[in-house]
Amino acid sequence: MKKVLFFTIFTVILFVGIFLLSNYQKDKALEGSLYDKTDLNAATIDQLEDPNYQNIIVPDDLDTKLADDGTATVYFFSSTCIYCKQTTPELMPLADELDVHIDQYNLLEYQDGWTKYNIESTPTLVQFKDGKEVGRIVGYNEPDVFKQWLEEYSVTE
Numbered sequence: 001m002k003k004v005l006f007f008t009i010f011t012v013i014l015f016v017g018i019f020l021l022s023n024y025q026k027d028k029a030l031e032g033s034l035y036d037k038t039d040l041n042a043a044t045i046d047q048l049e050d051p052n053y054q055n056i057i058v059p060d061d062l063d064t065k066l067a068d069d070g071t072a073t074v075y076f077f078s079s080t081c082i083y084c085k086q087t088t089p090e091l092m093p094l095a096d097e098l099d100v101h102i103d104q105y106n107l108l109e110y111q112d113g114w115t116k117y118n119i120e121s122t123p124t125l126v127q128f129k130d131g132k133e134v135g136r137i138v139g140y141n142e143p144d145v146f147k148q149w150l151e152e153y154s155v156t157e
Helices: 002-030 042-047 059-068 082-098 112-116 143-153
Strands: 072-077 103-106 124-129 132-138
Touching (some): 059 103, 082 143
Parallel strands (some): 072 103
Antiparallel strands (some): 124 132
16 A cells, blocks of 8 residues: 555656646746747747747737838748748848848737738748838748849848
């Protein structure tokens, strides 16, 4: 009987320890996060340190930006989208090379963006001027296609 009781207590303590460690690691990963929320999807948490995902814009900030000066190049993506995972490492260095700032809007975390910005699939790159959409490119494209699009629609920094 003592062995069963010991094993049960040990198992409970082990699971509590694993739970606490997991929460601690998640909280540590979210410190200094670019997001305005703490209940992030695991795929998003995995991208927090990725240098290609450091231009995150949250919905309120995008609303303010579009209302104030109205100009923004916004990359709508999902942390779980395989095409986004192919596009982002090609697009972001290209934008840096062209001196174009691209705001990154994570639709996995901010689902309202799908409807608000009429996004049908990811990745989608949208250019806004005077608060209105003036250009859009959808899906994975070769870097030269993105380069041509950015040169045509985007405003350099």
